[in-house]
Amino acid sequence: xxxxxxxxxxxxxxxxxxxxxxxxxxxxxxxxxxxxxxxxxxxxxxxxxxxxxxxxxxxxxxxxxxxxxxxxxxxxxxxxxxxxxxxxxxxxxxxxxxxxxxxxxxxxxxxx
Numbered sequence: 001x002x003x004x005x006x007x008x009x010x011x012x013x014x015x016x017x018x019x020x021x022x023x024x025x026x027x028x029x030x031x032x033x034x035x036x037x038x039x040x041x042x043x044x045x046x047x048x049x050x051x052x053x054x055x056x057x058x059x060x061x062x063x064x065x066x067x068x069x070x071x072x073x074x075x076x077x078x079x080x081x082x083x084x085x086x087x088x089x090x091x092x093x094x095x096x097x098x099x100x101x102x103x104x105x106x107x108x109x110x111x112x
Contacts, residue, residue: 093101
């Protein structure tokens with residue numbers, strides 16, 4: 001009479017009782033209570049599963065936010081470095097300017 005979940009199965013007792021038009025009210029009540037208990041267990045499991053999924057999702061979101069903050073800091077440092085380098089480029093001589101200076105230096109060298 002017990003199924004694999006350990007719950008008693010009273011569903012066939014109504015047929016066993018023979019020609020009675022209605023099954024025993026106590027049996028029906030036990031069946032309803034058992035169904036209610038099974039549904040309650042399932043709802044509790046679904047709720048626990050939903051809570052677990054929410055906690056996992058929240059943890060992943062927190063990790064992603066930390067990663068984004070780290071990336072923002074790195075981008076800011078890269079931007080600062082690029083600005084510094086850009087400012088330094090204007091201080092360097094151009095290739096054409098160096099070639100002109102080299103020609104002028106050759107002009108002033110005595111018989112080289």
